[in-house]
Amino acid sequence: MSLLIVGTVAFDELITPFGESGKIIGGSATYASLSAAGIYNDISIVSIIGEDFPESKLELMRNKGIDTSGIHRVDGGKTFFWKGEYHNDMNSRDTLATELNVLADFDPVLPEKAKEAEYLMLGNLTPAVQMKVLKQMTKRPKLVIMDTMNFWMDIAMPELKEVLKEVDLLTINDEEARQLSGEYSLVKAAEKIFTMGPKYLIIKKGEHGALLFHGKNLFFAPALPLEEVFDPTGAGDTFAGGFIGHICKSDDHSFETMKQAIIYGSALASFCVERFGTEKLVDLDRSELHKRIMRFIDLTEFDMKLS
């Protein structure tokens, strides 16, 4: 078994009501792989970085068992950079800077081993780049999961729809599900999105939890109510990484396993937001993760006595 994650490896700079992060590492593939690595250990990344990205941070990923040989370093290039400021409620943010840098010319080339990955996670990237990855796979992965965002729906809907045809599971937020489907009801939105290709849909609702749709099956998991959300950056990618990590570890993508995977993803995301950037993910151990999963069980479990 093996998991290929394609996405960004980047620099972020975050301003929150609790302080400023300075320049730290971020990116969808960074968060997703560090999250998945808490559960599963045959992970490789395909991404692009500039000369300025510290080797020590790649080493940190490798120490977690992540194969970074598919991360292409562009000599003389600069790494993708995002700077944002969160407001008091931590639910809204302003982008202060987006510098695509080397990401603007990202033309992914998959190492031979990556082409045979059994599980593929396509992080939020230009649909054309996501398609290039799919076309290089020498065998159909057991499960292809993909993230995207409203931006691509606005400027590249035809290309996005082409990619969707090849995808098993799509992760988007509620507003994006409404935009993609043209339906306000999330139940109807899911039905419409199923006609576009995906057989599974995860609607991420941030602090309001996540919904998993598959045919007529439906599962909901809440986000863990927290005393303090310190930095929500990367929570969605961390969720997706934990989700696919559990699927890979189980080597099964039945609906029952996907339910567990949603809980893993939610638990990992709840750690992610407790510190700046990837800090908490890097430090996390298995027993902390298991304790937090128990809190999800406590939060949602009930014995029904029909009255």
Place this chain on the structure above:
Amino acid sequence: MSLLIVGTVAFDELITPFGESGKIIGGSATYASLSAAGIYNDISIVSIIGEDFPESKLELMRNKGIDTSGIHRVDGGKTFFWKGEYHNDMNSRDTLATELNVLADFDPVLPEKAKEAEYLMLGNLTPAVQMKVLKQMTKRPKLVIMDTMNFWMDIAMPELKEVLKEVDLLTINDEEARQLSGEYSLVKAAEKIFTMGPKYLIIKKGEHGALLFHGKNLFFAPALPLEEVFDPTGAGDTFAGGFIGHICKSDDHSFETMKQAIIYGSALASFCVERFGTEKLVDLDRSELHKRIMRFIDLTEFDMKLS
């Protein structure tokens, strides 16, 4: 055992993207009592109506086993009336008319039997009126649950805080919890609200579900994702009515029973929004309710295998 519900019995007129309701019955005590009556059968209402409120509608409540003798009819008076219009997303609405009418002079007088009710539900009313009810109780109810809203926090916070001291369980929405506590985190908001009197707090998040807090105990139930929300009016009162109905039926308010009660409330609310006003609640039978509760179990249940 017995349940006293104090709240409004009113006329509503609703405009939604699906059509117009015309003048129909509404009010917090109407929704809450019809909802509770689906589960429990020793319910009485204290409220106020005008000459214009049809006896046939009170008869309809009585047919559900609800004691309406505490509903005071003002000769020559007009019933409280609210008219609102929902927008396409059904999550925002404009108030087009609010006519307090007889409600402006509501001075509740409890029938003797009502003064000894074992469970008391105070619907959203002026805090001064809620206090008048509490003062007439000849013995302390086993559980006092209360609803309120931002409006009273804006104009009558001192009176509201006096009432809160006498209340066991408060139901408010997330924005109101933040306003009342001055805390953005709902976990911190709950801690602060517990210092004001209530020992239990339910935070209603509409389509995002409901949270129950008690000390360090926490339970979350989602709202059922629906194909179509036809009319959300009264969903909160229906939820609260189903909740207290199950508590009364069980004659127990342990945290475990409250969890079940949250699911009952959520199931009843999911019916409420499927038709205009109280239409669906009036028609509902026990087997439909039980089927829907099974859907909540399906929606939230998972077997965890720690990986």
